[in-house]
Amino acid sequence: MTTVLPDAPTEVIAPATQAGRRTELPAQAPASDAPETRRALTGVRFSDLMRLVGAAAASFALTWWIFSQLLPLQGVLGFIVTCFALFVIIFGVLVSLDESGPTVKDRVISVFVHGIGVLMLLALSSVVVFTIVRGWDSLFHGNFWIMDMSATGPLDGLDSGGILYAIIGTLIMIGIALAISVPLGILTAVFLSEVPGRYAKFVRTVVEAMTALPSIVAGLFIYASVVLILGFERSGFAASLAMTVMMLPIIIRSADVVLRLVPGNLKEASLALGASQWRTVWNVTLPTARSGLTTAVILGTARGIGETSPVLLTAGTTTFFNVNPFSGPMVSLPLATFNFVKSPEPTMIARGFGTAVVLMLLVIVLFALARVIGGRGAGVLSPRQLRKRRLESVNDLERITRGERAEADQPTVQQASVDAVAQAAAVAAAERLVARSRRGRRRKDDSE
């Protein structure tokens, strides 16, 4: 017995070491004559599908039974919640009948995550759909788009009064706010990214802190300073100042991010050609980041248009047309919505929903615009821009070669000055080439 034990391992190991260099292949199944069947690569399996359908039917029936027979429950929301919970449980039980532990966990969580995703999308779309449904009636009265509310009493039907005054008010306010915040915001973003230093860092910290400023506090600030202390009346201008305070940090922050994405080698190429910093910013940095800057501005605009609270504090309330932002109260779309729905009259509430639909459409259009323009990364051009660039660079090439030919024709006459002219032309052309043509070829990935 004792002599066998030491031997036994060697006997076990020996074949392994002899066959160590060979790979043990599993016995192959005999080749069949039947044609090969394509393997299903999809993640969806028939059994899964059947389990899903079964669990859905079972949970629906069970919830129905619970709600109608067993417990004194009511409400659509409770039904959906109970149904979903039961669905997950039943599905888990079904999977566990013929799968192992980790698979069961994977399937149950997958169903759960799908459920949450669908729930969120349903909830979000219910916000949009509900608003449109409730505002539908008011939208189809022509007067809704072309009148103000001055001649409309609280009990008048939807065929009198409209919200044109609020649309105009919104456009004027956002126009003034943009006129201040776009130049100032982009200038500051340029300052933050192009003139680095301790001061710029401090400004950036403060601006980032101000993105946390609650919009109502921006409104309160303008109300207390411009209206109460400086003595201006509540007006469209005060409201656009409040909007500006709120939009500036948003625009600066996203513009700063976009400007920092401009590839450094483009700027360096321009500087290396002798362009000043100012020309580099103007001809290289800003055009390269143009689409991103537009997106920053549009997203800031969408935020500014939708905010109610700063306008509520600073714009006052009116039912009249007012196109003068400096005197008299002025109403914006969100403020009009807010004022309408505070009324108990159903027609007023319907108008409120109609106004909300108009506001929502405006935001959606702005957002879509931002997507279309900002979908490309820094320096990635649309086909049309690309064609234009190519044409320009062909022209540049022609001009340069013409310059060289001219140089060859007059080799003796004031060689030095001709040289200088050609050099200047070449530098200018090359600068333009760097600034414009080359970034057409840059891929989005580089800038990201």
Added chain:
Amino acid sequence: MIDPVQTETQPEPEPLMPPQTPDFPRALAANTGLSDKIFRGVARTGGTIVLLIMLLVGVFLLYNGYQAISVAGFGFLTTQAWEPNNGDFGIAAVLSGTFFIALTAIAIAVPLALGTALYINEYAPRGIKRALISVVDLMAAIPSVVYGLWGLFFLQPLILPFSQWLATYLGWIPILSAPNFDPSDPLASPTLFTSSTFIAGIVVALMVAPIASSIMREVFSQTPLGEREGALALGATRWGVIRTVVIPFSQGGIIGGTMLGLGRALGETIAVYLIISPVFIIQPHILEKGANSISALIALRYNEASALEISALMAAGLALFLVTLAVNFGASTIIARSRSGASSEG
């Protein structure tokens, strides 16, 4: 260990050049032209104007609020009532109300946002992924007044039976209890549950969930492909990959997104204003009627005449601003320090 051996066996070669005076860093000041000087000056001026505006907001709040705080003294933090003209005012009720609403919102928004971000990034079919991302981003831009309308006219009637059910069967949990509600009374009116912190919280949750979800999805999508494939090669299921690779990698982004959402939830005004009916007591029963928040208080009372009242509102606004500031700074610090945060710009 290695260096001394090398110096012993191979003595240092003779310097090719005779030793010179020690090097000084060259002066690198660029010879900027006039146009560049002007450009920098203009840019710096722009930055300074913005800085002044931003500082002015903070300083103004502080200066104006100081008057009210000095009147109220320490009671500003502990008083629940809001009667500035009697000198009896404080932010205990509104600040706690703000937190109750924001925390309710976050408790609902975070699972929603996390699930949606996971769904879009890990489960959604490739064809609809881009569309889903656009939808979620768009919903983050929908004006808050629209969410307020939805909450007031759509959600509130739907949620009342659910609130009642919660109060009846889960009333033993302290925050879900409703002392004024008697489950055994068959005639108990569900209007007790209208205009509550809970409903305001759900609406705010739906507003901040897209923002939080957008940040989380951004971070999820940066998970290194190699680590994912490594987990898959080791036989992990899809959930295994998420649990062992995606979530640990994105921890910072998840926390940061949550806190940014919290910051937004704290400052939300109009949707809350439309739904709640303001009370000036600390109301920890989130299902019951009556709630309050600082921003709703400002929107409600800004129209009052007295200077002290405005000053008191300024002080409340300052408190709100400081809280949001702290939350946002925390969020950006966490995002920046996390592994995934190096390239994200939360």
